[in-house]
Amino acid sequence: MNEYLIEEYFKKKIIAIIVVALIAIFITWRQLNIQPFYCNKCNYYRNVMYTGFSFAVIMLLILTVLKLNDKSYSIFLVIGVQLVGSIIGYFVGNAIKQSKVIRVYKNLKEKYTNYYTRREAFTSNNEDDDLQSNYSLDRIVNDFFIAKKDHIFNSINDCVFACYFIKHNHNLDSFSLASKILDECTIQYKKSPMSYIYYWLFLNTMIMVMKTNLELYNYETCIKEIELFER
Structure with missing residues (x-):
């Protein structure tokens, strides 16, 4: 009877830790990907805290599965992994932000380059006022497609x-x-x-x-x- 209760408790504990780990990973991914605050310090703080917590929960799950979570060193191992995860979160957050910034600058440059290229081509090929004022359906569709494709963010x-x-x-x-x-x-x-x-x-x-x-x-x-x- 006691063994059955211990086994059931062990299974429920693992399920609970898995659920918490999945939630933590999702929140961390969302924070690192979006970083929604205008203040950089707030984003840094959350990047560090969320990533460290996710690493700690994953480490706790591993120790629980291996039935090592009751060892005296397990708490220090979890804290150590959390500190490492926090440092990783700081650098990963910065890397993601920099990649987004570079993509914005690249998209902005491409949009303005394409805009002036299309404008010059249209002006040289359509000097007649009537042709400039009466767009064909094909031209309207193409312009709409280009405008949609030229989104920066x-x-x-x-x-x-x-x-x-x-x-x-x-x-x-x-x-x-x-x-x-x-x-x-x-x-x-x-x-x-x-x-x-x-x-x-x-x-x-x-x-x-x-x-x-x-x-x-x-x-x-x-x-x-x-x-x-x-x-």
């Missing part, structure tokens, strides 16, 4: 990753690049309120930098040059 949070550099890089070229990225975000996610919230956050950052450093920036000229208020 895989998620709205990619915009935050791509614009975060302006908190540290305050030259006009940086502001101009950030304004183009923010434009694309509001175009692609025009029905999402978060796109406008992010726009305001970064826009406010740029304006405050220029207003508090008047010896470096001619405010009115800068605003006109990067066309912040013409959107």
